Amino acid sequence: MKFFLFIILTGLSLGTYAQKNTFQWVQETKEAAWKARDSQGEFVFKGNMWILGGWYTPQLPNPRDIWKSPDGKNWTLVLDKAPWEHSDLSAAFVFKNKMWMMGGRKLPGTNCSNQVWSSKDGEKWILETPNAGWSPRLAPGFVVFKDRMWILGGASDFYKNNDKTLFNDVWSSADGKEWKLELASAPWSKRTHGKAIVFDGKIWIIGGGTRAPKANSLNDVWSSGDGVNWTLVTDSAAWAPRIWFSTLVYRNCIWVLGGWAESGNIGDVWYSKNGKDWTEFKSDIKWTKRHEHSAFVFKDKIWIAGGAAEPDYKLDSEVWSLSLPEKWFADQ
Template sequence: MTRLVLCLLITAWPCLALDDAPNWVLEGNAPWQARDSQAEWVFKNQLWIGGGWFQSYAEPPRDVWSSGDGTAWKQVEQNAPWLHSDLPMNITFADKLWIMGGWYKGRLPGHSASNQVWASSDGLKWKQITANAEWSPRLAGGLVEHRGRLWMLGGTENYYFGDDASLKSDVWSSADGKEWKQETAKAAWAPRGYHQAVTLNDKIYILGGGSYTPGYHARNDVWSSSDGINWTCETESAPWEPRLWFSAAVYRGRMWVLGGWSKEKDNFGDVWHSADGKNWQRFETKTCWKARHEHSAFVFQDKLWVAGGHARPLSNEVWSLSLPQSWKPVADAQSLPVITLPVRVHLMQSDSIKAMHTTLTEADVKRIMGKVNKVWSQAGIQFEIESIGPTAAVALKTEMRLKPEFNRVHAMIPKDRLSGSAIDVCYVKEIAPNGFYYGEPIVVKDTAKLKEVIGGLDEPLPRVTSHEIGHALGLKHRQDKTNLMQSGTTGFTLNEQEISTARARARQYLIEHQGQE
């Protein structure tokens, strides 16, 4: 009977080709000075940016630029009348550009937040709609259009010198930007700034955010509301890391989270999307912009765009991503029929060869496989443990002692103990690589070590096991440090092609080994 047995090995395989998949395209470097935290708009078939941040000990810029193609930019205004252009709230509404709130003068004396509201029909001439909106002066809040009204959501009243009391969770709406109505003084979501707000399917969504200083914290929760008053927590912990200073957009019927920053991880360069705020998928491409925070995100000319941001150093790059209108993501894991594969775990034992004697326990294996199942849940594949138990290593024959290590280890695994209907996983103590993959007997060492990457798994063994399961399910190495099939790192994500390939191989396995159709 044919067996599918995993030997855990991190060795060189050809990279999975992504040449035919959508990719980010660098459109060029804009002529405006590299910056972050700027306002951004799409207006009259043009991309627009305004203001932003150069450094903490300087007044923020007040220039306004536009572009019809993301490559050629024109300076529309050098010194707009609004001062608070660092982390303002901005939107296109009622055929005008709008900018409101924001921070002025960084850490310099005279710094302040604003509750001014400005609008312009051409980006050159600006009118102050109100000098003192009903909501308190603030920056880094959410601003969306919903059911014909502007909606202001949370923010912080102080950038560098505030505390938790500076954070807001109030919600305001306005039909004209001048008169504002408080919809709720305290929404169900925790007070925050540096979050994002988007609208999708007649709902407002609040994403992530938190506080920068002095009481830093970051979130990755998602909330939704159809009326701005009653809120539902879609998830307390999205699969993207907690973060501040990220960007968000709605494109191809889904909300997108792009980049950002956290104190623990620094800049992020990941891209995620969701149709409902609850179920998220990571979007991976062969080419992407460098990790960054406080960049602009636009949807323009049927593309998703990223511009500027702090990429260590500040950037003036402009990138675009074009997905065909027929594009559909792989089905959310929650909607995929779950494929369950059986696993037998062998804890190798040897009194004479210490390297073959694992010290893992049954509790360790259950923990490891629990995390393996979390990794593979993104593909709708789960692994059910049939048995966990000690397996005595076979004495090594004299003629095998000078053979390569993988041959010696292979020879010490008793073949009569391997299953013909389940995946066999064997753990040992110490071998040169983290493991071996033969296509029959398994070996993985319980002392595996990996290079940590942003957002990776918190321990090596579940990742090594998951990685080699990927090989057994037809996946090859792909050298992108955040994904599961990268060599020697803690990354765990799969792209759509990998999910499709793995599910097809898993179904084939069930047909071949258990007669399941």
């Protein structure tokens, strides 16, 4: 009798555990060594998280500094002033054992770039081309897929989002110099501030939209096995439409974190196994609502850093992490 009672109680306990989230975000540092900012480039490279450039205010030149950290707490200045000038809403990623910076906006104003830069160490940068095949733009989607770098969509003007300034073209390159137009007009609508990721052997385009003169946020999800033929996975995900959010892949799920919409900053976190069905990840301890923060998968954790946060869109240099067990999703 006691044995059966133990089984029943254990079963109830495990069921409660599966339903109640016991995993919380951890604040690794409240104030990192780099100056508070948003819209920076970020990636993981050679055992470190990296922060590059970004945005301070519309009136100030954008930062061009480069920082790295092995633990989210201790940050080292690698370079105070990189040669690239368009570091606001640029494309930043790792490809063929190099770091890459391309596109983006130069502040003040809305001058955009289609320059492509690369570096093996973050200190010495090479201009691979001053004029890529795709037109100058900010906030495109970007991924590494099938041994090529990809640029998807974006906008040529931060303040004037319209049919002429917005893009839904798709480009790829094997070396950063020569770019191939894969698709002049994708079936997903022209957009900027959306996100692209690689998941389940496909490229995914998620959300985004327009910011000015009228904000129009999206929450659609598209996927493609070749960058040319696209499938609409859902035209309305469970999370609210948004721009300036983060996406990543962790524990074999797609994650959407934070962002901004017409109603203001967003602070929720969602995950999906297939891009269509989404579940909100809730935790009692977490970062405040924010947009244009960095997001990483590093040392088997999710990390976020910086951004324009509540209250009052204040820029910060906080760093937070979240660790989930390997078989966490199976328990959900």
